[in-house]
Amino acid sequence: MxxxxxxxxxxxxxxxxxxxxxxxxxxxxxxxxxxxxxxxxxxxxxxxxxxxxxxxxxxxxxxxxxxxxxxxxxxxxxxxxxxxxxxxxxxxxxxxxxxxxxxxxxxxxxxxxxxxxxxxxxxxxxxxxxARVQPVRSPVSSVTFSHYLPLAGTSRELRQQGYLLPGVITVIWVVLMFSSLGRPGVFNLLLAVYLGFAGFYLIYKLCQKRKPGWVLLIPMLMTPILLLTPVWGAIAFFFRVILPGRIPDNDEIGFIPLFISFFFGAGLAEELLKAIPIFVLAWLGRVGTPALRQRLGVAEPLDGIIFGAASGLGFTLLETLGQYIPDLIQSVAMRADPGAAQLIGLQLLIPRIVGSVFGHMAYSGYFGYYIGLSELKPRRRWQFLATGYLIASGIHAFWNSSSALGNWALGLAGIVAYCLLIGAILKARQLSPNVSPKPL
The missing domain is CATH 2.60.200.20 (Tumour Suppressor Smad4)
Known part of the structure; x- marks a missing residue:
């Protein structure tokens, strides 16, 4: 029957x-x-x-x-x-x-x-x-406690649908930022971390694949640590001294020479560094148990995108807070009031961190797609890795050198980088056995 x-x-x-x-x-x-x-x-x-x-x-x-x-x-x-x-x-x-x-x-x-x-x-x-059938209306006399306090009847959905944690973190961060007034260094750190994680959360939600929080911290922390070790020094020496990747002091040399310099000195060098944590996690997934591979490894393109974006966030935070902002504040303070220097530093911090969604997080996330694809289809591993590495480095170099062409080129580079990332996410969801390809 x-x-x-x-x-x-x-x-x-x-x-x-x-x-x-x-x-x-x-x-x-x-x-x-x-x-x-x-x-x-x-x-x-x-x-x-x-x-x-x-x-x-x-x-x-x-x-x-x-x-x-x-x-x-x-x-x-x-x-x-x-x-x-x-x-x-x-x-x-x-x-x-x-x-x-x-x-x-x-x-x-x-x-x-x-x-x-x-x-x-x-x-x-x-x-x-x-299963979405209109429920029968309850009698007027059927009133429960949740009618007076809606939270009592929706607390489970509040947790499961991802509404609770972002709101609580935002409240905590606002309180911390209030308490840091008068301390520009602390305020800049809190603002940069919040904006950076907000951008990463956007990419993470678009991927629709869950990862434990402690796993996401691995590439976020590993990349800035590598920047402070001889690993980055060796990579920078190879691409910027041996190869024609010396970063010029100004952009008056023309777009083509500037692009070549940034392609080797910024694109190839920095994208290789940011990809190291992804390769490490991919290796741990291959040698570990199936459960470890599911949580920690790179089994598909979505894993590579998420880990790549996390690595890009770590790189952006250290580069912005450890190099660009202090250098700019120190330079302006020598010619103007220290308060004005702090203001200009804040004006640089916000667009650099917000722009990382189509900047460092987009470049390394896009390369991460190909790293995950090489794990999913290992027979063409080197073709996928070379393609992703060159495209990510090329769009990175285009962004860095676009100032020689004007603001229109800067906007075009950002739009192209963001579209490449979103296209990779949508394709990765089609290839994923665990995530629906249906658009959000």
């Missing part, structure tokens, strides 16, 4: 749907897909803890039995109290399935219940069966 019914609670209302998997109206023959994405699933849930494509119930005509398969090993389901992260398990009438925070009960009609299975030919594929 291929008919069954699913029942669950949603928004305080009991939902129920009946299905016959022998009918050719579902995404896959003899199968029913469950999740949050209406384009991929036959039954759609609003629960944010449910994956976009989470599980599949399949009918086996030969044995006349149903089975359920978890399609997201990083988000296990529970079948009659037993966790199922991979593989399939047989289900029957009365089985309880838990997807995220949603509990679903499976029921089947009695064996003597006769159903006319004849159906006319289906000319069009009906739209997916969604």
């Amino acid at each position: 291929s008919q069954f019914t699913l029942s669950w609670q949603e928004a305080g209302t009991t939902r129920s749907r009946s299905f016959d998997l022998t009918q050719p109206i579902y995404k896959t023959m003899y199968a029913l897909r469950l999740g949050r994405d209406a384009e991929q699933c036959d039954v759609v849930f609003d629960d944010p803890s449910v994956s976009r494509l989470h599980a599949e119930i399949r009918w086996h005509p030969t044995t006349e039995q149903f089975s359920i398969e978890n399609l997201r090993d990083i988000n296990p389901i529970a079948v009659d109290g037993r966790l199922l992260s991979q593989g399939t398990q047989m289900i029957r009438s009365g089985t309880l399935i838990v997807l995220g925070d949603t509990t679903i009960q499976v029921t089947q009609p009695q064996q003597d219940f006769v159903i006319n299975t004849f159906q006319p030919p289906v000319l069009e594929t009906p739209t997916p069966v969604e």
Whole structure:
């Protein structure tokens, strides 16, 4: 018997749907897909803890039995109290399935219940069966505590949908910035870190792949540490002394010579340094356990983009706060009031950190896409790595040398860099087995 019914609670209302998997109206023959994405699933849930494509119930005509398969090993389901992260398990009438925070009960009609299975030919594929049914209005007298205090009924969604942490961090940072008034160095540090993390958070959310916070700190901290070690000195010597990458003192030499200098001295040199943490994490993922590879390694392009952007953020913060801002403040203070020097330093800090979204984070994130692609398709590893390295270095050099052409070239370089990054993110989501390619 291929008919069954699913029942669950949603928004305080009991939902129920009946299905016959022998009918050719579902995404896959003899199968029913469950999740949050209406384009991929036959039954759609609003629960944010449910994956976009989470599980599949399949009918086996030969044995006349149903089975359920978890399609997201990083988000296990529970079948009659037993966790199922991979593989399939047989289900029957009365089985309880838990997807995220949603509990679903499976029921089947009695064996003597006769159903006319004849159906006319289906000319069009009906739209997916969604769980979004308007709930029955509660009586006026049915008033709960959450009506008076909405937070009491939405605290779980507040945490799961990512609204809580950014807001709390912003409040804490504002308090810290208030307490740092009169101390320009501390204020600049707090402002730069907040703006930098806000830009990185944008890229991270666009990728739609979760990574533990401590893992993201590895490339963020490793890159500035490498900048302070002989590793950077050796890289800079090779590209800026042996190769024609000496950074000129001014941009009056013309665009082409300036571009060549920045291509070797800034593009190739700095993108290589920022990629070192990504290569290290990729190596740790290859030699570690599958669980370690999932959390720490570079298994796909999305991993490379996230780690590359984190590395670019670390580079930007150290370069801005450790070199550009102090040098500018010291230079202006020799000719003007120290307060004016601090103001000019702040005017440089804000666009440099905000611009890192299409600057250092974009360059290294774009190169990270190719590093992840080389892990996903190792047969063409060197082709992917060379392509990503040269493009990232080229757009980096174009940005640095565009001042010789004018502000229009500066804007064009930023737009191109941002578009390259977004294109890489969208393509990486298409290639990812864990993330829906559906646009935000």
